[in-house]
Amino acid sequence: MPTIYPKTLSQTPARILFGLALRKAREEQQLSQEELAERAGLHRTYIGQVERGERNISIDNMEHLAHAVGMQLWEMLRP
Amino acid sequence: MPTIYPKTLSQTPARILFGLALRKAREEQQLSQEELAERAGLHRTYIGQVERGERNISIDNMEHLAHAVGMQLWEMLRP
DSSP: OOOOOOTTSOOSOHHHHHHHHHHHHHHHTTOOHHHHHHHHTOOHHHHHHHHTTOSOOBHHHHHHHHHHTTOOGGGGGOO | OOOOOOTTSOOSOHHHHHHHHHHHHHHHTTOOHHHHHHHHTOOHHHHHHHHTTOSOOBHHHHHHHHHHTTOOGGGGGOO
């Protein structure tokens, strides 16, 4: 059975969408990477890497970060 | 500065939401865990663990699975 993918799927990788949404939310709330890191129980350098899409972040850490910026995770992955 | 979280945030952990959505999509398409695993380049036992919310799955693997069932990742995380 051939695998058929719908043509409407997002072409932007999820880690890029998440990283951009995280940076946008953080900056809108005038939080530094340090402040967000502390809030989410993660490291500052890790936040920067996630924002740039350099990390294959886990679902639990995505959830921690979403809550730390007061968003629902699904909203941060919508193209 | 105190951390204030909105009251409207989902109480259901993201890995549970994703697991339920994955199983629903897979069953609707009458795919076995084996078939989905092959399609997504993952292992069958891993699919079962993800569906039960037992795995702290990475964003890249979530994306592979979403594409394998023809969904957008964000749709699979919406409460």
